[in-house]
Amino acid sequence: MTLMPRIPALTLCLGLSACMAAERQAPGPLAEPPVVADGEGRCLSRVTTPAIIETVTEQVIVRPAVLDSDGSLRSPAAYRTVTRQRILRERREVEFATPCPEVMTAQFNASVQRALKARGYYAGPINGVLDSRTGRAIQRFQRDRGDVDTPVLSLRSARDLGLVAVPREDAS
Template sequence: MTTHRPRTRRYVGAGLALALLAGCMESYATRSDQSISASQTIGPLTEPAVVNSADGTCFARATTPAIIETVTEQVLVQPAVVRSDGSVQSPAAFRTVTRQQILRERREVEFETPCATVQTPEFIASVQRALVARGYYRGAINGTLDPRTSAAIERFQTDQDDVHTGQLTLKTARTLGLVALPRGEL
């Protein structure tokens, strides 16, 4: 005769485990929200600090991803055995080894950027036109910082050795000829 008691116990045990897990998650979320201040969060600053209101420059923060390269190579395990007459008795044995190599670490960068008051739709349209003239952007000139525009900015930044964020940096804006250089850099 078969009883169904063991199954019931398993379901009760699983339900109890889920309840405990949910309680842990809830308390962790509450604790983490209380202990993290605005200066400790990772990602773009919510309100960039104005550096110089005359220039209209602000700071922004972004996390650049790591660049990882996968290298695959053949490693000699056993050399070929060659007879005295030059014929191969047994061919060489190789093993394929795949490894990942970090070319650039993930890092958080802080950079100067034109302030939000400067980045009007007309200014963004000028950025788009400047990127079209240089062959980096092929979208509509609509004055919005959409994903296509951000991707074009990032490609341009990569070629100019600027931070690769997709956000408009002050260096990128100056290179595009959209923001005047300070007197000391002329």
């Protein structure tokens, strides 16, 4: 069984009721990072995305081959292996809107699993539990759509899956 790495999160409480509501929730493995109300009725999540590092290994010629006047090989070329790394994307902290904890019920989570299964992202059981398999499916779905690269469901992805209503001002 492969366990998902824990993603460090920063919790901000902008009102005592938002903190207390988040504490009352029985968190599952992906209930973290806690969501926080921003004062406008929205809930936000903040995660740190890891850096993406590329490792390149190549053969570099040290001494070229030496040929005789008739074209026969006198001594072969000499090579050395060079390995280097470069950062493709820096580690960064990302804050995004997410469904609030009171929305993330077992029924809602089962709907997330069904919606991801219908789109070919999830192959597990429809059990309403946000486990690591569901988190990986959410992350692949969000990454493929250019959304946040995290197993935490974003509000944008929840809307794209048809699970959360789009506000009227965004619907036009």
